[in-house]
Amino acid sequence: MTIPYADLAPMHDEIRGELTSAFEGVMDRGWFIQGNYCNAFETAFARYIGADHCVGCGNGLDALTLVLRAAGIGAGDEVIVPAHTFIATALAVTYAGATPVLADVEPDFYTLDPAKIEDKITPRTRAVILVHLYGQIGYADEIAAICKQNNLLLLEDSAQAHGATYKNHVKAGVLGDASGFSFYPGKNLGALGDGGAVTTNNAKLAHLVRNYANYGSPTKYVHKYQGVNSRLDEIQAAFLQVKLEHFERWSAGRTALAQRYLGGIKNPKVVLPKLNPNSTHTWHIFPVLVDNQSAFQAALAKVGIQAQVHYPTPIHLHEAYLNLGYQEGDFPVAEHISASEISLPIYYGMTNEQVETVINVINQY
Numbered sequence: 001m002t003i004p005y006a007d008l009a010p011m012h013d014e015i016r017g018e019l020t021s022a023f024e025g026v027m028d029r030g031w032f033i034q035g036n037y038c039n040a041f042e043t044a045f046a047r048y049i050g051a052d053h054c055v056g057c058g059n060g061l062d063a064l065t066l067v068l069r070a071a072g073i074g075a076g077d078e079v080i081v082p083a084h085t086f087i088a089t090a091l092a093v094t095y096a097g098a099t100p101v102l103a104d105v106e107p108d109f110y111t112l113d114p115a116k117i118e119d120k121i122t123p124r125t126r127a128v129i130l131v132h133l134y135g136q137i138g139y140a141d142e143i144a145a146i147c148k149q150n151n152l153l154l155l156e157d158s159a160q161a162h163g164a165t166y167k168n169h170v171k172a173g174v175l176g177d178a179s180g181f182s183f184y185p186g187k188n189l190g191a192l193g194d195g196g197a198v199t200t201n202n203a204k205l206a207h208l209v210r211n212y213a214n215y216g217s218p219t220k221y222v223h224k225y226q227g228v229n230s231r232l233d234e235i236q237a238a239f240l241q242v243k244l245e246h247f248e249r250w251s252a253g254r255t256a257l258a259q260r261y262l263g264g265i266k267n268p269k270v271v272l273p274k275l276n277p278n279s280t281h282t283w284h285i286f287p288v289l290v291d292n293q294s295a296f297q298a299a300l301a302k303v304g305i306q307a308q309v310h311y312p313t314p315i316h317l318h319e320a321y322l323n324l325g326y327q328e329g330d331f332p333v334a335e336h337i338s339a340s341e342i343s344l345p346i347y348y349g350m351t352n353e354q355v356e357t358v359i360n361v362i363n364q365y
């Protein structure tokens with residue numbers, strides 16, 4: 001018996017016909033970049049998020065980078081980033097030409113700690129990237145207040161939080177000045193390849209992001225900026241539009257699985273994720289914390305349960321970022337999560353029997 005960490009097949013099997021017709025629609029139209037399918041998906045996704053503007057782009061990393069560049073952030077500037085996140089959050093700052101300045105996360109929801117931000121602010125600080133890690137929104141209001149007070153851009157990294165809502169039902173994607181989304185296949189809303197998008201209520205920023213993503217070109221062969229090529233192609237946009245129509249049902253499926261885990265796992269050695277009363281959780285990842293991470297993961301693997309770790313190394317301890325000059329011990333909460341987190345299998349179509357198996361194995365551990 002194997003319980004995979006994730007499986008996209010149950011979702012895609014349900015809508016195989018719709019995906020095939022979407023593909024044929026694009027083929028028949030014969031237009032593959034910057035066409036009606038991308039426009040239609042941008043409109044639909046903006047409406048879903050409740051944002052005034054959505055600009056499709058190549059992937060989640062580009063979405064974040066494009067916002068920073070469009071906001072004029074680059075060489076000599078600093079951007080505050082959580083020490084515990086997927087490395088793309090920090091790389092976006094690097095690609096924009098600015099310097100990532102790390103701040104520790106908080107132990108409640110594992111997101112950026114508002115109490116750790118203020119002493120990281122210098123005259124060079126231009127922005128803060130708030131990551132809705134694992135699919136839950138943390139202290140967004142507190143961080144927005146700090147950004148406002150210090151005149152900093154607030155960029156959300158919503159790559160794991162499609163559809164997560166905060167106080168008053170406001171969705172991730174409009175809690176700051178702009179937000180980056182990823183449609184990597186394994187994300188909750190995933191394309192059948194790479195894809196990404198920026199959402200914002202700022203028309204000027206949206207316009208600049210669109211230009212930067214298209215060779216810095218507002219009109220064909222007019223190049224105002226040194227932009228890049230990062231566009232959401234028609235085929236992926238067509239697939240995403242189909243998947244967006246089914247997204248709420250699939251999200252409800254993930255939530256039901258998470259509820260089973262939350263109600264069923266009763267082992268004092270296993271710390272369950274805490275729910276933020278101010279946020280819904282998309283359960284992109286179901287994280288538990290344990291003392292002996294590798295032994296726990298091995299015990300699950302021994303009975304065929306494929307668990308993962310997100311992420312085994314905090315940003316400051318990656319070889320890629322040794323140049324930032326941080327050391328072990330600098331971000332204790334991030335280091336603790338990296339050393340103790342285990343992500344349990346969770347995906348639409350996972351059966352109740354599979355979930356119960358995982359729960360029983362954990363309770364007997």
Ligand SMILES: *Cc1c(COP(=O)(O)O)cnc(C)c1O
Binds near residue numbers: 060157181
């Ligand atoms: C996946 C992810 C990204 C990057 O998205 P890509 O589409 O893979 O470039 C950025 N930030 C976080 C938190 C992610 O999980």
